[in-house]
Amino acid sequence: MGLVQEIDYGTPASKSENMVTITVDGFDVTVPEGTSVMRASMEAGISIPKLCATDMVDAFGSCRLCLVEIEGRNGTPSSCTTPVVPGMVVHTQTGRLKDLRRGVMELYISDHPLDCLTCAANGDCELQDMAGAVGLRDVRYGYDGENHVFAKTRGALNDSVANIRYMPKDESNPYFTYDPSKCIVCSRCVRACEEVQGTFALTIEGRGFDSRVSPGMHQNFLESECVSCGACVQACPTGTLVEKSVIEIGVPERSVVTTCAYCGVGCSFKAEMRGDELVRMVPYKDGKANRGHSCVKGRFAYGYASHKERILNPMIREKITDPWREVTWEEAFAHVASEFRRIQYQYGREAIGGITSSRCTNEETYLVQKLIRQGFRNNNVDTCARVCHSPTGYGLGQAFGTSAGTQDFDSVEHSDVVMVIGANPAAAHPVFASRMKKRLRQGAKLIVIDPRRTEMVKSPHVEAEHHLALRPGTNVAVVTALAHVIVTEGLFDEAFIRERCDWSEFEDYAEFVSDPKRSPEEVEKFTGVPAEEIRGAARLYATGGNGAIYYGLGVTEHSQGSTTVMGIANLAMLTGNIGRKGVGVNPLRGQNNVQGSCDMGSFPHEFPGYRHVSTDAVRETFEKLWGVELSDEPGLRIPNMLDAAVEGSFRGIYIQGEDILQSDPDTKHVSAGLAAMECVVVHDLFLNETARFAHVFLPGSTFLEKDGTFTNAERRINRVRKVMAPKNGLADWEVTQKLAQAMGLDWNYAHPSQVMDEIAATTPSFAKVSYEYLEQMGSVQWPCNEAAPEGTPIVHMDGFVRGKGKFIRTEYVPTDEKTGPRFPLLLTTGRILSQYNVGAQTRRTENVVWHDEDVLEIHPHDAEQRGIREGDWVRLTSRAGETTLRAQITDRVAPGVVYTTFHHPDTQANVITTDFSDWATNCPEYKVTAVQVGPSNGPSEWQRDYQELSRQTRRIAPLEAAE
């Protein structure tokens, strides 16, 4: 297998279309104008020695190692900063260059420790490689002079005194170390932090020989502004910044390219292995979603895969109060099959169902819905997209005809105005945020619509032109007011609308939004957004060039989520911002495969490819293949399943990789539903919260342990590749298959590729997708079929998928969840960078050093009124329930609004949230809850009881001794 070696061209690629030919060491090479001599040489296969250059960042020209001679020019210019000129004749290796390079290298090594054999970077060190490349044989300067290498130095009287230049190793970051004594001050880390990540957490302090890399203001990494994305570690050419896992294990020996299993960005990584031990995850430069970048989760937070709490054996228990009993796989499958059959016999065919996972692969999701449709013979399948982006599917489907984002991530490089609504990509989609920030630093303008002053609103070198800090729950009013301005001020794109949309529908919509009661001045009264801000934002979006909208759960998780999505679609159609690079409507999907799980027919009313179950032709396709008659009635959604369970008509459920008890709203209702069921089967890595109510636990496998595909937010189908054998013995798709076999189904997939072949054969938008094709293409974006053989980076290029774009009236209807004297504040929820979703994975990694508990953000004014100080325990009460957590006083939130995250089970923010939901899709209204906040003495009684209950329901019986 070996390591996947990526060529480092030294400087970024030029995007010019004019080609230039030069001669390097006698070879002709043709490259785009603007390419550096260094990159051109590398293209010709000639590698010029270098230290400060790497192709992820711009040329810097500081190491003086990449010098070349150019005929007709004086001196020895650095090849990284010299652009090619037609006819240029370059020599990369001459006597003069050899001397110079050796001399420079000698100086570097004179202030660098000679501990190569025991250095963690041994074998993976560019300094070492360059010493070899230039033929360094001797360092004449010795180590007695001033240096940064030794903690003690020789004093005037030949005694040993502390070396003031020496800085000890910084081990504060849990994932990597910074050893200043090995630093050659090439600035690669500083530039990576600035140019790639956009955090600007690093600098070079001092000057001359005093120059040192400094996180923050001479702080350690953990205290500084560092977000631990790992870009600096990747950029470091020495052992100065190195992963702790490499220090512990050693350098990797093989690597497999795979796809990250955290958020919907879908970054490509090289999983670098030694034997079956994962040494590190390194972002893959050819990954089209991330282009070689990463965040703290994907890069470092994989420790959960080998966490001690991971369950590796199937378990059964009669009652949820019993301890778990470990059983064989066969026993577990037989038990589930007989229980499900018994329940269906007793209560009817509709009495069982299942939930697919947005964390699992497309193939696994497809199999779970197939099991339910073919094996259970009903449509009782749903997925966690219900609670996040179901309004996106519905809203965009109605307006455009496809239930997905319109662009690829590269598109943002062509945007002039970016509007971010109800999303905080810097925390939840950090790699995309970095790419967006890069564009913003180039001059694109930013509009943020969010109740909270997120990192996107203001962070170094990024500042939103307009921040519309609306009251939670008033999205529709604000979005419609934007349309009001665009229509009444005549800023709409008439040619686009006439050509691509239905003009009479536009006229109807224009009349609707023009109503003075939808003007910014009117909506200001209840949204809290100054009318001038709305007008300014509307004008900027409509007239500022390519306008792109990115939105998140702050849009969808409302009682009017679907309406807001349609309102957003209307904005794009009004301004003609759809169907080309740099524009579009882009949902930022939360989970790695939430797009895929929706595509794969996880909804109770849809077969794979968003085709309604009542469509005869589609049912026929599957009936012929699966050999059973399929139900044409939509099945139950998650909330309906729980309702039916409480009523007594729904008795069994198979839940793959989702923790509905923690992630779904109104925890008490969820637990009542689960408790009412007779056979709850949880298929997961850990005994999650839902598993407390389970009768059967099937251990799951991680993304490292299986083959498959994930589909990210840009509809990109990325390969997930197995890098190690499943620790639990079976990949998730095998578990579902064996369960299906136990239920009497004739399934014989030998590999997930065969599942993908079945998907391609039955689903037109996937027609050309196969593992072989993905191998060849790297990745493709659906639709990928005869009409679009290379996939579709941007949809609706030559017309909307549904024919004409549809304008839909977006009447603002205030949510029923209202503040009043008892609950005067509005709670809204979100995420933070280091934790992911319910935290099942990230809480089991070192990421807890950044966020070990959920806190309540509250405005100083509200805090003062209630006598709350920073760090105090506070009680958070809503109509649904109460919990306690610590307060953080900040003006990031407006007065009247409080904010928290839902990463930790002992806070259980969803005890607070209500069961209001989107009118069209039942997506819960997580983002608006009327609450009261008051001082508290500590965790509530409920939370203490919960700890005990949690322990009780997670007991595993010790194995009986063998006879």
Next chain:
Amino acid sequence: MIMQAQSTEIATQTRAIVEGLKGLEGPLLPILHEIQEEFGYVPQESLPVIADELNLSNAEVHGVVTFYHDYRRQPAGRHVLKLCQAEACQSMGSDAVADRIKRLLGIGFHETTLDGAVTLEPVYCLGLCACAPAAMLDGEVIGSIDENVIDEIVAEVRK
């Protein structure tokens, strides 16, 4: 509490200075000059305020402040004496001048006398090579330093 009051005061004053200058093109250096003028040094507490106001990272401001030796990180003495240590002055005996002054004042470079009278600093070229060895006392240049001049300087700063 006094410490705290002081640092809030510094932050407030810094913000006022930044407000006045942030419209300039490349405002960071002028702001730092103005702050040094105001406080006699660049207080650490000023840096995050500057970063916030200019929308820079803390690291960037730190990088700039530490790059320029003229930005003082602690309050100086009542007088600041800079002795040129560049090539021309060295060739004219600036080392001996520096040694003598250090001995007379009882401090080294980058140090301030215990009574807070004077801070001694090296400087690399005052452009007075024709009158080397040269020095600068509180912004006034002094050329052709010999023992008499040294005594005069020391007497002046001790006043």
